[in-house]
Amino acid sequence: NAGVTQTPKFRILKIGQSMTLQCTQDMNHNYMYWYRQDPGMGLKLIYYSVGAGITDKGEVPNGYNVSRSTTEDFPLRLELAAPSQTSVYFCASSYSLAGGEQYFGPGTRLTVT
Amino acid sequence: GESVGLHLPTLSVQEGDNSIINCAYSNSASDYFIWYKQESGKGPQFIIDIRSNMDKRQGQRVTVLLNKTVKHLSLQIAATQPGDSAVYFCAENRPPSGGSNYKLTFGKGTLLTVNP
Numbered sequence: 001n002a003g004v005t006q007t008p009k010f011r012i013l014k015i016g017q018s019m020t021l022q023c024t025q026d027m028n029h030n031y032m033y034w035y036r037q038d039p040g041m042g043l044k045l046i047y048y049s050v051g052a053g054i055t056d057k058g059e060v061p062n063g064y065n066v067s068r069s070t071t072e073d074f075p076l077r078l079e080l081a082a083p084s085q086t087s088v089y090f091c092a093s094s095y096s097l098a099g100g101e102q103y104f105g106p107g108t109r110l111t112v113t
Numbered sequence: 114g115e116s117v118g119l120h121l122p123t124l125s126v127q128e129g130d131n132s133i134i135n136c137a138y139s140n141s142a143s144d145y146f147i148w149y150k151q152e153s154g155k156g157p158q159f160i161i162d163i164r165s166n167m168d169k170r171q172g173q174r175v176t177v178l179l180n181k182t183v184k185h186l187s188l189q190i191a192a193t194q195p196g197d198s199a200v201y202f203c204a205e206n207r208p209p210s211g212g213s214n215y216k217l218t219f220g221k222g223t224l225l226t227v228n229p
């Protein structure tokens with residue numbers, strides 16, 4: 001199994017541009033998550049999904065959108081990039097919502113200038 | 114406000130010594146706790162977890178202790194090795210409340226440096 005894969009690894013955006021961060025998992029997990037990690041900080045939940053077609057906001061959803069059309073894929077969309085969205089983005093998946101290991105992807109480092 | 118925090122942002126130990134990383138949490142309703150290890154440039158990696166009905170759980174070279182009375186969590190690493198150098202995060206899982214289905218909150222992390 002490849003686990004959780006993310007693309008791209010790095011991206012530089014200009015203010016106002018849009019992009020989609022891709023995330024795919026091959027473990028047949030129902031639960032998937034998007035986090036952002038700012039320098040020297042912990043992870044903050046942006047959005048999560050409990051299954052195909054079902055998504056919910058996390059702690060910091062403003063400026064982002066998600067969709068979950070399949071079990072495997074959970075893309076994160078930035079519509080109008082802002083410097084405050086400069087961060088490292090991690091996608092994760094898990095078997096359970098109430099507890100249990102979350103498997104993380106390698107991350108996407110995004111810079112908005 | 115509610116938070117998951119760490120007592121020490123950095124910890125430096127000698128190879129072979131035992132390491133103890135501490136974490137405080139403030140929500141007494143949290144029922145599940147996890148420790149993650151994050152190496153530079155990589156995503157977090159699960160180390161060990163513990164439920165609130167337990168006080169201690171052991172893994173390979175790692176032990177997690179939970180003290181619910183003082184809302185304190187610790188990760189002990191035995192015979193610390195250079196490969197253990199990383200940032201360690203604790204996270205707490207809060208049961209659903211106020212319409213929220215899920216909330217796993219991460220602390221800021223402790224940087225562990227192992228000196229050879």
